[in-house]
Amino acid sequence: MLSKGNVTANEVKRILRRYWWILLIAALGAGAIGFAATLVLPKKYTSSTMVLVEPPAVAAEVVPTAVNEDLYRHLASMKEQILSRSRLQPIIMKFNLFAKEQETTHVEDLVEELKKSIEVELIQPMPGSINKQPPGFHVSVTLPNPQMAQQVCTEITSMFMEQNATTQEKRFKDTTNFLTQQLGEAKANLDQQDDKLAQFKREHLGTLPEEEQSNLSLLTGMNSQLEAATQALSRAQQDKTFNESLLNQQEAAWKSSRAGLANSDSLDMQLSTLQDQLSAQLAKYTPEHPDVLKTKAQIEDVKRRMAEDGDAKPVSPAKANTREPAQIQQLRAKIRQDDMTIADLTKQQVQIQRQIGVLQAHVQASPMVEQQIKELTRNYQTALEHYNDLLKNQQKSAMLTDLQDQQEGEQFRVLDAPSLPTTPSFPKKPVFLGGGLAAGLAVGIGILYLMALSDRAMYSERDVEICLKLPVLTLVPSIDLSDFPTEPHAKRNRQITVVPTKA
DSSP states (O other), X not given: OOBTTBOOHHHHHHHHHHHHHHHHHHHHHHHHHHHHHHHHSOOBEEEEEEEEEEOOSSOTTTSOOOTTTTHHHHHHHHHHHHTSXXXXXXXXXXXXXXXXXXXXXXXXXXXXXXXXXXXXXXXXXXXXOSOOSOSEEEEEEEESSHHHHHHHHHHHHHHHHHHHHHHHHHHHHHHHHHHHHHHHHHHHHHHHHHHHHHHHHHHTTTOSGGGHHHHHHHHHHHHHXXXXXXXXXXXXXXXXXXXXXXXXXXXXXXXXXXXXOOSHHHHHHHXXXXXXXXXXXXXXXXXXXXXXXXXXXXXXXXXXXXXXHHHSOOOOHHHHTSSOOHHHHHHHHHHHHHHHHHHHHHHHHHHHHHHHHHHHHHHHHHHHHHHXXXXXXXXXXXXXXXXXXXXXXXXXXXXXXXXXXXXXXXEEEEEEOOOOOSSOSBSOXXXXXXXXXXXXXXXXXXXXXXXXXXXXXXXXXXXXXXXHOOOOOEEEEEEOGGGOTTOTTSOSSEEEEEOOOOO
């Protein structure tokens, strides 16, 4: 008797001693059913092969590879294309698969049935491997005919390899063409930026940042030249003024001499004036200064003429009126020379001032030009870097395309040819037989448990206490009734339990 469905070890032993044959019959019966199912069910055979991804023949340090950067995504894409209706339907027609079902089943259903029988599984990389990409994949095909399964597996494997080669070749060629087109556009943009930069430098020649220091040096030199020209102009103007005063004096003396006056007074006045001018110049300049030397020469000339006039005889007024003295002509020539010198110095001063203005404008415009040229240079550098990156990628893609054409890049290689199965993959006798035995044991245990639940007999003190809910007072030992032949129908070895009665 079970209490609330709980089974003890003693009860299990008692049930197994009495009903062990139920477990045996259930296990053997279910095992037999499982074995019979392996004989009755339609058999299916699985042909499989393994495809490895071979690394490129050229070292990756020489030509970095871009094939199968993500084999999971690449294989999933190929699987979707290969297991499509347009690819599987020709296989059904080629090998005449599902011949009986073709008459009654739609082609879409046949394609789905074939798709279910094809399995593609990636090979997981070894634990701790540096390369996290799978080294390859398995292709398996399950069909009722072993030869047909092998042929379809071979066909599917060939389709994977052809699809991979076609995909990689198209990818590399499309990539190379795209990069070549982009490289041409980048080259045109780079040339355009280069022309803009060169044109800007030509238009702003003299105001470029690298010319700023030279402009400042030239400006300093021009200021020195302007100061020197200004001083020279001032001296020339002074010389002209002095020569004009001498000329006036000479003309006045000459006119007096023509009137019969003595010439010595004018020479004395001229000598006095020159000596006063020399004293003023020595106060400002050194004795070797050109103006001082020039004044000294004029003083010597006046003294010489005074000496000549002292020795010469008085001239008549008629002879004095014939022509101007040489001194007056020389003074007039000096004044004309002074005018030319003043004109040249004035022109030179204007030119220097104009050049100084240009240099000052260049120096002032230099910061703005520097900002503009930085922007143009930055655009040029960006275009150059973009062009170099595209050029590098285009060369890499071209090399990968050549490797793919020469079959030297990463390729799919069939490690083992598709197998010809000799034993069915479904149903498997060990699986069905073991499953039948396990199911039979489970059914037998279930039957024994139900029998134990329905058994209301009492076999122990515990059963009595559970059933009557009274304590046991004593137990009568077992009596062998074989000693009492007068009671042939009595049960033997019966144990009697005495319990108290309820009040």
